[in-house]
Amino acid sequence: xxxxxxxxxxxxxxxxxxxxxxxxxxxxxxxxxxxxxxxxxxxxxxxxxxxxxxxxxxxxxxxxxxxxxxxxxxxxxxxxxxxxxxxxxxxxxxxxxxxxxxxxxxxxxxxxxxxxxxxxxxxxxxxxxxxxxxxxxxxxxxxxxxxxxxx
Amino acid sequence: xxxxxxxxxxxxxxxxxxxxxxxxxxxxxxxxxxxxxxxxxxxxxxxxxxxxxxxxxxxxxxxxxxxxxxxxxxxxxxxxxxxxxxxxxxxxxxxxxxxxxxxxxxxxxxxxxxxxxxxxxxxxxxx
Numbered sequence: 108x109x110x111x112x113x114x115x116x117x118x119x120x121x122x123x124x125x126x127x128x129x130x131x132x133x134x135x136x137x138x139x140x141x142x143x144x145x146x147x148x149x150x151x152x153x154x155x156x157x158x159x160x161x162x163x164x165x166x167x168x169x170x171x172x173x174x175x176x177x178x179x180x181x182x183x184x185x186x187x188x189x190x191x192x193x194x195x196x197x198x199x200x201x202x203x204x205x206x207x208x209x210x211x212x213x214x215x216x217x218x219x220x221x222x223x224x225x226x227x228x229x230x231x232x233x234x235x236x237x238x239x240x241x242x243x244x245x246x247x248x249x250x251x252x253x254x255x256x257x258x
Numbered sequence: 259x260x261x262x263x264x265x266x267x268x269x270x271x272x273x274x275x276x277x278x279x280x281x282x283x284x285x286x287x288x289x290x291x292x293x294x295x296x297x298x299x300x301x302x303x304x305x306x307x308x309x310x311x312x313x314x315x316x317x318x319x320x321x322x323x324x325x326x327x328x329x330x331x332x333x334x335x336x337x338x339x340x341x342x343x344x345x346x347x348x349x350x351x352x353x354x355x356x357x358x359x360x361x362x363x364x365x366x367x368x369x370x371x372x373x374x375x376x377x378x379x380x381x382x383x384x385x
Contacts, residue, residue: 139372140278140281140285140372142285145281152277155277183320189347191274191275193368194274194275194369
């Protein structure tokens with residue numbers, strides 16, 4: 108198997124995630140925390156993010172249905188999701204969370220609903236892209252995550 | 259002479275934020291002993307019941323049961339002088355002021371990183 112080619116593909120995929128705005132510098136900060144004692148730290152954190160964010164999105168979905176126009180409640184839940192996004196550098200998703208919060212601030216129900224659909228879409232896309240990225244990294248071997256994208 | 263062990267209390271309700279913060283603390287050289295509290299009420303209990311005083315408390319703002327402002331007030335009300343650094347994604351002046359008024363010593367924004375924690379540890383001479 109051509110491991111160097113796989114590593115190049117992984118690096119290219121990661122650069123693309125940054126170039127398209129899916130990820131920001133915080134993702135690199137998380138990568139920097141990976142070491143020999145925690146060799147799978149990044150993937151573990153990302154896995155935890157998707158578990159957490161799934162739960163938070165479910166809370167928001169229920170709140171939108173059960174508590175109409177309760178902008179304070181909606182905003183509180185979305186702030187938690189935004190915080191999680193920030194922790195791993197999920198930039199596009201974070202921006203949609205912020206749009207939702209802006210709509211809450213304006214008392215704009217339609218805006219909230221639209222933004223929430225976008226949050227869900229970004230979540231699904233990011234999940235698919237990161238799953239592909241980590242699959243490639245696993246195939247490429249231990250040196251696969253060594254490079255920081257040139258931005 | 260052996261370096262003193264740094265004891266930190268990390269107060270944060272979201273697990274992912276605790277995981278990243280813990281790793282960043284360790285990378286910044288301040289993760290000898292890291293206790294966690296998932297809300298302000300647990301934080302106050304941890305401080306009250308700690309076998310040895312903490313060297314640093316990292317306090318999130320928005321948490322269920324008891325928020326960071328109230329937890330900070332209560333910890334100060336116990337006469338505890340441990341540095342408390344507020345952590346929040348909303349770095350609005352009103353937020354920072356509220357935390358300082360409650361008794362926090364400093365404020366930093368989320369997300370936490372090795373660099374930000376390095377600055378904090380150096381500021382309070384824990385690095």
